[in-house]
Amino acid sequence: MNRLDRVLDLRPLRHRDFRLLWIGTTAQMLGGRVAVVAVLVDVWELTRSPLSVGAIGLVTGVATAVFGLVGGTLADTVDRRGVILVTSAGAALAAALLATQSAAGAGSAVLVLAVVGLQTAFGSLGWSARRAFLTTVLPVGRVPAGVALGHLSAQAATLAGPALAGVVIARWGTGAAYGADALLIAVSLLGVARLPRSRPSAPVVVTADGRAVAGAGERRSMIAAHLTAGFRAATDGLRFVHRRPVLRGALASDLAATVLAMPVALFPVLNQERFGGDPRTLGLFLSAIAVGGLVAGVTSGPVTRSARPGRVGLVAAGVWGVALAGFGLVDGLVPTLVFLAVAGAADTISVISRGGLVQLATPDSYRGRVSSAEYVVGAGGPGIGDARAGAVAGLFSASTAAVTGGLACAVVVAGIAVVSPTLRRWRVPDRPS
Secondary structure (H helix, E strand, O other): OOHHHHHOOOHHHHOHHHHHHHHHHHHHHHHHHHHHHHHHHHHHHHHOOHHHHHHHHHHHHHHHHHHHHHHHHHHOOOOHHHHHHHHHHHHHHHHHHHHHHHHOOOOOHHHHHHHHHHHHHHHHHHHHHHHHOHHHHOOHHHHHHHHHHHHHHHHHHHHHHHHHHHHHHHHHOHHHHHHHHHHHHHHHHHHHOOOOOOOOOOOEEEOOOOOEEEOHHHHHHOHHHHHHHHHHHHHHHHHHHHHOHHHHHHHHHHHHHHHHHOOHHHHHHHHHHHHOOOHHHHHHHHHHHHHHHHHHHHOOHHHHOOOOHHHHHHHHHHHHHHHHHHHHHOOOHHHHHHHHHHHHHHHHHHHHHHHHHHHHOOOHHHHHHHHHHHHHHHHHHHHHHHHHHHHHHHHOOHHHHHHHHHHHHHHHHHHHHHHOHHHHHOOOOOOOO
């Protein structure tokens, strides 16, 4: 291992199939970050209501929870590459619909939210297949580094996406931003199409009478049954998580961080209160989180090599909460951005630690469904958290929502650390890299 790999482990990029998956996922995430800003702008301009902005999170959170669990069942049952291709095409179609309604001047926040929910549903259906694909394209010893590189690209997309969105929206409007999202998703499809097929090692289909059917021949004959019984298999995956204290504790800590302390719905309100609604500072809020995450990502080598990722993730989740409480208390642009950057760094460390732990502590036959549970918490939780933040801001103030949420997160994570010794002590198995 060279010196650079000790700081940021780049060895997964030596694998062609991982590169294709990573590049395609990065393109799709960049498009998604552009679209996030466009949706925030559209809904805020149409309603001027923190509750309506919070509703974005509610819509995406519900779509993520419902379709993320079904996506986990798909990833454990059928060809994962096919799932990624179909769901990405659906997400591109939804982005095109957003661009069309914007160009037509529909002027309906309800319509925007409906199509955003549709796009989130497609993305959620495909996410578990993407994550479970890591163990197909990488040796097990390099999976944590693959997770780290994936999160690094997510942070880079979060940094570049809002800046790109600001330029595009200022010059051509939100319709062009949605169009850019559709184009970037289409680019991601080109790489995914070149990946090998990836079927789970022990695919499971649960029939209407609760019988588990495994094996390629039986699986093909039971696809129709799978489509109607996906929730039953997803429930089995949730029971598996509940039976494993290390998985249960890891996801609980992330749920506390996302639901209690997510700040994005507060950005338009606080930007209006502190900086007169300047769209440039709104973009800086999102970029500050990405800067912190990017710094943590490019120095993530020690995190990916940590023998006790559960302990690292708990500390990082607590720091996230404290930093966002500070974000709610301070005034002035520089302190605001500093606290957001610290939160972004903590979030990156938490995601990397938890992602590697979840993949390595889960057998392949459950990896899709456990990944979907992780996704529902990590992607759906922020939506619910934004809805919570918008509601509290509507009743009290945006600063109150940030401070109380951040402190509640820190307290709950500390409680999880106390009652989950298995998570604190879990060690990465000794495996070849």
